[in-house]
Amino acid sequence: MELEVNNLSLYHTLECGQAFRWDKLHDGSYFGIVGKNAFLIYQKRERLEIISTIEDSINWAKIYFALDIDLERILRKIDTDEYIHTAIKSCSGLRILRQEPWETLASFILSSNNSIQNIKRMIKTLSQRLGSKIELNGHQGYSFPSPYSIVKNKGVVNTCRLGFRRDYLIETAEMITNGDIDLEGLRELPYKSLREKLFKLKGVGPKVADCVALFAFEKSESFPVDVWIKRILQKLYFSNKVVNDKKLYSFARKHFGRYCGYAQEYLYCYYRLKIPQEITSQKVGQEPKR
DNA sequence: GTCCAGGAGTGAT
């Protein structure tokens, strides 16, 4: 099926570190698993061509890529200085996806002190061993295992080489299957109380909670502070001085406004993916370890 | 061998 899109770049959106389940194929298209379905998406300028295992992939794409969101309007609001302006111009078409809460939560629990490449490998291994196989046009993938499946198959989880994050994942899966927390029930909560609820889960601190809030619950005022954003903000806005995470968030929230989550993604995409040497070359704002 | 990666838990101040 085909769909005309405005302000969407598959490359910027699928490779900026918010989703870990998309692979770029040799022809430039993307193959990925979302929920119980597989998708092959090819973008040519303003047109998406989608092959999938569901009927209405057009409607799916509108929801998943959040095409109902007026991106231009949001970008005008966060475009408050020359640095973010450059990032916005460079990463045009970067959108924040609407992702499923459990997989997002589990993925970012696994992201702790980890590399994107390794996070992808862990998610892939977990899915291959505990998920359901999904085939599409000669490609195959696996759905992400449910909390119940994680709890019931701890022995298998142990073989997935998750490192110290294994305990976090299993304990959080247990809390969910026990009914200690209802993920979907968090959807109605405002940002602050959503964060507090997520903190109760194992392996969920400020960064993971903010990623889940932003990528699964559409909390645009969430501003995840990871090592990269920390360096970027310190270099650009604090003259290379070391600043703690809380001050970085309060700065971002005030400086970029209630859509600061979008600012975070554009800064991350531009400075991390496009010109990382600008940030890493001087080890800006980092204390020398030991 | 050393350092780092989309951090969080723990225990000592």
Place this chain on the structure above:
DNA sequence: ATCACTCATGGA
């Protein structure tokens, strides 16, 4: 409240 340390794994 903040700080230093540690955690398992893979890649540069």
